[in-house]
Amino acid sequence: MCAMSKKPPHVSATPATDWLKAHGIAFTEHVYDYVEHGGTSESSKQLGVDEHAVVKTLVMQDEAAAPLVVLMHGDRQVSLKELARQIPCKKVEPCKPEVAQRHSGYQVGGTSPFGLRKAMPVYVQQSVLQLPRICINGGRRGFLVGIEPNVLVSPLGARPVECAA
Numbered sequence: 001m002c003a004m005s006k007k008p009p010h011v012s013a014t015p016a017t018d019w020l021k022a023h024g025i026a027f028t029e030h031v032y033d034y035v036e037h038g039g040t041s042e043s044s045k046q047l048g049v050d051e052h053a054v055v056k057t058l059v060m061q062d063e064a065a066a067p068l069v070v071l072m073h074g075d076r077q078v079s080l081k082e083l084a085r086q087i088p089c090k091k092v093e094p095c096k097p098e099v100a101q102r103h104s105g106y107q108v109g110g111t112s113p114f115g116l117r118k119a120m121p122v123y124v125q126q127s128v129l130q131l132p133r134i135c136i137n138g139g140r141r142g143f144l145v146g147i148e149p150n151v152l153v154s155p156l157g158a159r160p161v162e163c164a165a
Contacts, residue, residue: 014139015115027145034142040074051075055136057111059100062089067103071124076164083163110141122158
């Protein structure tokens with residue numbers, strides 16, 4: 001009998017964790033009680049993690065309604081004007097929740113940049129990459145994964161930008 005067969009099934013498998021495993025990326029799992037509109041302040045409080053190291057995944061769109069993903073510190077906002085200037089495009093705005101869900105394949109509040117349904121450009125706030133470790137959504141509400149931030153650049157392909165407000 002294979003030793004692997006004694007292992008219980010992976011209870012946290014999501015498209016995001018499948019993507020991380022497929023790319024050989026080590027990650028830790030962090031489960032918390034999801035609170036509607038609690039955001040990163042709630043997850044960081046429950047997990048005892050600095051909110052600055054909890055990275056939120058935001059699905060946005062440009063003036064042509066083309067989707068894009070922005071990764072930002074939990075305790076910071078995105079300057080839409082600055083992001084548009086750096087991408088470059090005329091305008092960037094958040095997608096409506098149902099549109100974001102259609103593009104990403106994830107329920108809002110559980111959006112991960114890994115294993116997206118649709119290929120989209122991903123942008124990451126430059127200072128996120130300076131952190132030793134980050135927590136980012138693992139593909140469902142109440143579930144974060146801990147990873148090294150360099151994973152966002154390679155293999156994910158996120159482009160660093162300066163757009164924190």
